[in-house]
Amino acid sequence: MKVAVVGVGTIGAMALLHLARSGVEAVGYDTFTPGHDRGAAGGESRIFRVAYEEQADYVPLLLESLERWRSLQAAAGQQLFYPxxxxxxxxxxxxxxxxxxxxxxxxxxxxxxxxxxxxxxxxxxxxxxxxxxxxxxxxxxxxRPEASVVATVGLAQAAGAQVRANTAVLDVQEDGDRAVVVTEHGQDAFDRVIVCPGPWANRLKLFAGFQLxxxxxxxxxxxxxxxxxxxxxxxxxxxxxxxxxxxxxxxxxxxxxxxxxxxxxxxxxxxxxxxxxxxxxxxxxxxxxxxxxxxxxxxxxxxxxxxxxxxxSPDEHALLGPLQPGSPVTVATAFSGHGFKLAPLFGEIAAELAVDGHTDHDISFLSPSRFQATQQA
Ligand SMILES: Cc1cc2nc3c(=O)[nH]c(=O)nc-3n(C[C@H](O)[C@H](O)[C@H](O)COP(=O)(O)OP(=O)(O)OC[C@H]3O[C@@H](n4cnc5c(N)ncnc54)[C@H](O)[C@@H]3O)c2cc1C
Structure with a gap:
């Protein structure tokens, strides 16, 4: 299976690593060089916590994410998380x-x-x-956000992922059960595409109507x-x-x-x-x-x-799931000021959803369909 990741930032880097470790042919695209400070991953520090005031549904996910931060740090051979x-x-x-x-x-x-x-x-x-x-x-x-992104991308590449840095994706198009990624260099077809463009999501037509x-x-x-x-x-x-x-x-x-x-x-x-x-x-x-x-x-x-x-997003919770049921496009965006702590788990979940079509983690409250239902009502 061949999977594209559009946006190799906080979540995209983690998704890319999980795909590559799963033996999937993974290709990441980023407008800039991963680790840059123009988006949501800059500023040298992020808070991790588990007693989560925003919504109790996050607590089991945060406990799992903590384990993943520890193993990412061990694999990276450098301190990314200060307990x-x-x-x-x-x-x-x-x-x-x-x-x-x-x-x-x-x-x-x-x-x-x-x-x-x-x-x-x-x-x-x-x-x-x-x-x-x-x-x-x-x-x-x-x-440490920038260090985490750079280390994760390095691990993903070591596991076989390709990274097309300085390559903006202009469009992502569904094509039956496959999807096409359009850049200024042409079009590439994939079995699945994970789209995690962070603050730039509104540049892509597929997010029109989500009011991000x-x-x-x-x-x-x-x-x-x-x-x-x-x-x-x-x-x-x-x-x-x-x-x-x-x-x-x-x-x-x-x-x-x-x-x-x-x-x-x-x-x-x-x-x-x-x-x-x-x-x-x-x-x-x-x-x-x-x-x-x-x-x-x-x-x-x-x-x-x-x-x-x-x-x-309008309710300040992420969009994590298929663009619509059965779509070859999985979206993982709008982390609304609190996505970094969950990045290793959310990247893994995005990869599972794209490749397997399901995840055992309860993320139903983050389904993109909650906004589509509102639009149709
Ligand atoms: C200052 C600040 C402090 C924060 N503090 C915390 C905190 O303490 N704890 C916490 O958990 N969260 C915190 N957050 C939130 C968290 O950092 C974000 O939710 C998270 O980083 C979002 O990740 P992302 O992958 O969506 O975006 P990003 O990390 O910005 O990644 C998006 C990537 O996509 C690329 N891209 C975009 N469009 C395209 C395209 N068309 N083609 C190719 N590439 C594209 C971009 O270049 C970028 O690399 C904070 C956020 C900020 C800004």
């Missing part, structure tokens, strides 16, 4: 904290709840204000005051809920700490190729105000600012 845990911080009665508690209770996960005094000892980088709690998910951690929206993220890096704080091998990744709301990552560069604040920085983007490379003063001020409010271990002026994008 430092994940802290969710905010007012004790905030719905975001309650959703984390509920997900942990529903699935029997270990979750530690620290008060101000305990948090000061365990996670001094994230001091609590009166009435706040810190929930510690010990299975959480930090993932690319969004811009702005990441800001603030210098540490104490060179021993926010240590990558010890400090949990953190999500703050309430006011301010942001995610915060231990220091990867040994100098600064990345903060991604929700608010004016998180905006719609018409075209991912138009992603602005600089941002307005309001966005910097918003991020700096968040740091000043609750991160006393950081200077309050960023030394690095960068923009990235991801693709959102």
């Amino acid at each position: 430092v845990g994940c802290a969710t911080v905010g007012p004790g009665d905030h719905p975001g904290l309650q959703a984390v508690r509920d997900a942990a209770a529903a699935h029997g996960l270990t979750l530690e709840e620290l008060d101000e005094q305990a948090a000061r000892i365990r996670v001094p980088e994230h001091p609590l204000r009166p009435g706040e709690s810190l929930l510690f998910d010990p299975l959480g951690g930090l993932i 929206a690319p969004k811009q993220f702005v990441a800001t890096w603030f210098p540490r005051r104490d060179p021993h704080a926010f240590d990558l091998n010890r400090t949990p990744v953190a999500i703050r809920v309430g006011t301010p709301t942001f995610s915060c990552f231990p220091s990867v560069d040994g100098v600064s700490v990345k903060v991604i604040a929700r608010g004016p920085a998180f905006t719609d983007l018409d075209d991912p190729d138009e992603l602005p490379r600089s941002v307005g003063r309001d966005i910097i001020d918003h991020s700096a105000a968040a740091v000043r409010a609750v991160l006393p271990g950081l200077e309050d002026t960023p030394i690095r600012i960068a923009t990235y994008s991801d693709l959102y």
Whole structure:
């Protein structure tokens, strides 16, 4: 069987690896060189966590994904995942904290709840204000996104996959039980095609009608005051809920700490190729105000600012499944700001769906048909 993967980014790299390891003839296409920072895989760090506030259906998938991150790291021979845990911080009665508690209770996960005094000892980088709690998910951690994509593509190529870098796919056409990939160099026919173009999905006709929206993220890096704080091998990744709301990552560069604040920085983007490379003063001020409010271990002026994008679906859950029942085209996109942690499993599932036509994993809540049903109603 010959299978194409359109988009060798976060999910496409993982799908390509699974296909190649399964003995399938796999060909990946990417507009750029895999590992690039223009899409959803840039910015040097991602959060992994299992006590998942977004939806409890994800918890079994996250536990499986964690196993796959460990084996990917072993196969890659380099550290891609830092098992430092994940802290969710905010007012004790905030719905975001309650959703984390509920997900942990529903699935029997270990979750530690620290008060101000305990948090000061365990996670001094994230001091609590009166009435706040810190929930510690010990299975959480930090993932290195660019390193993961590059390592995965290398493993896929070693297992026999071909990668056509700097080759944009212009169209994917169903042709009976096969599919055709169109590039500026011509057309290639495949038994199956997996389409995972991330923020660029709307460029392909097959996503017309899904109402998918690319969004811009702005990441800001603030210098540490104490060179021993926010240590990558010890400090949990953190999500703050309430006011301010942001995610915060231990220091990867040994100098600064990345903060991604929700608010004016998180905006719609018409075209991912138009992603602005600089941002307005309001966005910097918003991020700096968040740091000043609750991160006393950081200077309050960023030394690095960068923009990235991801693709959102209307309900902020991915599209993972056949384009329509029986189609030779499987779509895996719109991971809506939370797809990285699940990438090894989602890539594997996309490959299973394409090759075998089914998966044993319960991903019915991600079926693309949920939006097609809405359109027809
Ligand atoms: C700043 C930021 C922070 C995030 N934080 C987290 C986090 O902490 N935890 C978490 O789990 N998730 C997080 N996410 C979300 C997660 O990173 C994304 O959901 C995930 O990376 C999406 O992967 P993807 O494969 O859909 O897109 P991408 O990784 O962007 O891959 C798409 C690939 O397709 C290629 N492509 C597109 N169109 C074509 C075409 N026509 N022909 C050929 N190639 C094409 C692109 O060049 C690209 O390489 C974050 C996202 C961002 C942007």
